[in-house]
Amino acid sequence: MSQQLIQGNEACARGALAAGCTFFAGYPISPSSEIAELLARELPPRGSVFIQMEDEIASMGAVLGASLGGRRAMTATSGPGFTLMQEHLGYASLAEIPCVVVDVMRGGPSTGLPTSPAQGDVMQARWGSHGDRATIALAPGNVQEVYSLTIEAFRLAETLRTPVAVLYDEVIGHMREGVVLHEPTPEELGRRTAPRAAFSPTFLPYEPDENGVAMLPDFGRGYRFHVTGLMHDERGYPTSDHVKVAELLERLERKVEPAVAAVPPERYRLEDASVVLVAYGIVARTARAAVDLLRREGIRAGLLRTRLLWPLPAPALTEVSSSAELVVVAEMNRGQWALEVERLAGGKTVLAPYLKAGGSVITAEELAGHVRRLAREGVAVS
Amino acid sequence: MTLESLKKTPTKGPPPRGESPATAGGTTLPEPPPSAEKRLLRHGMMPHMLCPGCGHGIVFEAMLRALASRYEQLDDVAFVAGIGCSSRVVGYIDACTLHTTHGRPLTFATGLKLARPELKVVVVTGDGDGLSIGGNHLIHAARRNVDLTCVLFNNEIYGMTGGQLAPTTIPGAYTSTSPQGNAESPFDAARLVEAAGATYVARAQSYRTREFEDLFLRALDHKGFSFVEVMTDCTEYFGRTNRLGNGADLLFSQARVEPAIDADLAGRSTLKEVRSTPVRPVLEMGVLHESSRPTLEESMKLSGAGS
Structure with a gap:
């Protein structure tokens, strides 16, 4: 396979395309903007969606809406934008909506050092959203790995139905290296869980499979169900039953564990x-x-x-x-x-x-x- | 119904305050026959969490009635809502329903609609959700002319959190966070979204549900960003705090020029504006704006757009 000399942010966008990403919503921010710019060129000709939203909160909202519609969806940002996305990252974790969020880290806190490298968002990726959120965060160490781990991020997000963050710093984002853009196999792409039974009034969208992953269908495929950011039971209905809530939180934490062996x-x-x-x-x-x-x-x-x-x-x-x-x-x-x-x-x-x-x-x-x-x-x- | 007939402002007067059948006491109303709209209810979620007399329940029932006239089953209609009393109603609809975060339903709805242009997407929001924390998303959704229908339940207060000041609260009105009376001016939601580029804008009242149903159905039929603001009443917080009577009193007051707060209460305020006893503004009802331009999906040439 031939190598291409590309920068980290381009490798990220190429990885997303190879992983079957068909929806990107984002907001401009240094040093991640090249990802959005490249996908703005590449997605629409493929019949896919690129949209620049009014802010990062809206970007994450659009990504989650698209993901519920069945798209492999992502956004890319940097520290300040990652902060604004935390609310919807928590939502995605609890509602079990797959998505990939790339954070090209710059110096912080606040506006900080917009074009300098840092690794200051490690704890934000873990605890940036309130509550005990289970989370997956990958950290590529070179441009080749930005490509392959972006593909892996989609696989983990889709198969485990959870948001996956990809964290790398400004230097990796802008550094150019020779990269082999391999085509992922179906196993490397992964698929989301699908419900095992046809829709009936007793259908349970949040019933977990044997890996603890909810078997949630996409919207508009003949299943009628409720998705909420409130604690919910297997029907998806709000609950404040302490036992059920504790079980749900425990299951969400357990279900991300396969990432340890996978990466x-x-x-x-x-x-x-x-x-x-x-x-x-x-x-x-x-x-x-x-x-x-x-x-x-x-x-x-x-x-x-x-x-x-x-x-x-x-x-x-x-x-x-x-x-x-x-x-x-x-x-x-x-x-x-x-x-x-x-x-x-x-x-x-x-x-x-x-x-x-x-x-x-x-x-x-x-x-x-x-x-x-x-x-x-x-x-x-x- | 023609556009002109919908643009009329109310002329027929309601019964005088305190003499409505609903408040007469002791009157036993006959059990209504099973209604068509009940088949669209998610019965497992009952009982609902709306207060007795809440205007949202009246509007929600009207929404269901309108939907039942159009759909046998809601397989291809998704409902997206934010946080607040109004937003909770989508959970009671037997459809794909998405109860999102505070102020952000339009962002989820935009993503869903662009991902699946063939789905009908209806957003339910409130005045706090849609105009305060979500105000930016509202104007941008209108600007983009995404083919969504947004229904904003405007009860001029934050109900779910305990009756705090909203960006729609009448100047002078009392809330738990405006104990001296509201010193701020409210948004005109309908005019705001029209200016932002919405291609269908209407306003309705919980007092006149048939008109709301009609305006809502027209919004569903409209291609582009359609917005229906519906004035409803929070009896437990707005009504009690401003001593405006019960749910029925508030409902009928929608059709009259009435004080927005109790006169005795107004006298206690240190704000000059409040002591003059504010009145509820007379709002124009019906279709306020209707125009046509390409939707975002059409401009993006997404497959399924415009179907």
Whole structure:
């Protein structure tokens, strides 16, 4: 297959098209706008829908309406827009409406650094919407992966009937790399659940299948049913029955767990590593270079590169916490995912995160220097 | 009905306040025969949550009556609503019903309609939902001329949250968040959406349900963004707070020029405007605007558009 030199945002749009996306609603925002611009050119000639809405709240609303109509639907934004979308992300989780939301992260809070990279939306992706929302967030680390993980985001969204976020920073969004645009197989595309019985007055739209996913039909296909953002029973009717509500929340959390196995982490020189760098997105690239630097200096370093932020890839994180003497989470924020890793490690290892917020990428030399300092202080064993 | 006959403002006077059959007391009305509109009800959702005397119930029944005259079953009609008393009524319709977030039903409806142009999509919203938190979406839906029918139940107050000030509350009226009387001016919803580009705009009253049914059916038939504002009454909050009597009193007052608040209450306000006892404005009813231009689906050349 031939390679194409394209930027991350284009790879995202190409991935969406390959994944069968036929509906995009969005609002202009740096540094994500190229995704909307490309889909504005590509979707209408295919008979698909592109619409620029009046804001990000409306964009998410339109995406959810289209998804209920049976479309594979997405939007793309950056931090401030992602904030406005949180209300409807919560709605989509509870009402079990598939959708893909791409957040090309820039510096925050507020308008922040509109054209600089950051990884500050990790916790927003997890807890940005009120309540105990189960969530899936993917973190591609290069342009090729933006393409493949956008396809995977659609598969997870459709098969698990839940919103899936794709988070990458401005550098990956605008960086150009050679990418193979492979055509996904039917298995890689996935399909939404469908009701097993024809419509009858006793039809249960929110009856879960064996994987805990509601078998909700699309609107206007002969099934008449109710969708609400209120807590609901299997009929879709509002309920405040404490037991039913607790069961629903538990099921929604359980149903996103397959994402952990579906998006495994990448292990680099981990076999004998006593120092494990944990990174995602653009930082994972420089962390890999840092591992090579440290290895040349005799420090047994390795990298756990995660491509999944939520749900937490707990098995891999627990594994490195048990085997390594030092775990360094490197991320471009003031410490978000690092706290989750610390929580999982439960005191089993020494944690010394390397954090950098301010609008520039963590370099390999900075990261290697951080480990060297710790080694000199006797924290890391070489 | 012709456009001209619908544009008439009310002339026939209702019975004087306090003497209506509904408030006479002790009168036993005969059980009405089973109605056609009941077949469109989602009986599993009953009992409904509207208060006794609420104008929304009257309008909802009229909506169902109109729909029953047109549809045997609502398989190809989707109802989308926001948050509030009015928005809850879609849950009682046996159709594909979508109870969305506060103020945003038109955004969901726009996405659904563009995704599935062959579906008839009806939005039910309220004055808080559609004009306050959702005001931006309302004008943009009108501007785009999406082929939707939007029915806005205007009861001039926030009912579900306990009777707070709305962007439609009459100046001077008391609400739980305007204890001195409302110091703000209200939106004219119908004129607002007309200016924004809606191609069918009508206003109706819960007092005259047959006219509402007719205006609603015409909205359903209209190609493009059709908007029906229907004036209804919140008896529990607006009525009580402003001492305007019961549901029937409020209903009949729609056809008269009446004080918007009780005169004694007005005297207590520190606001000069309120002490002069505000009156409910006389609103023009019927079809207020009708025009034709391509719908968004047609402009986008989406398959199924215009069918």
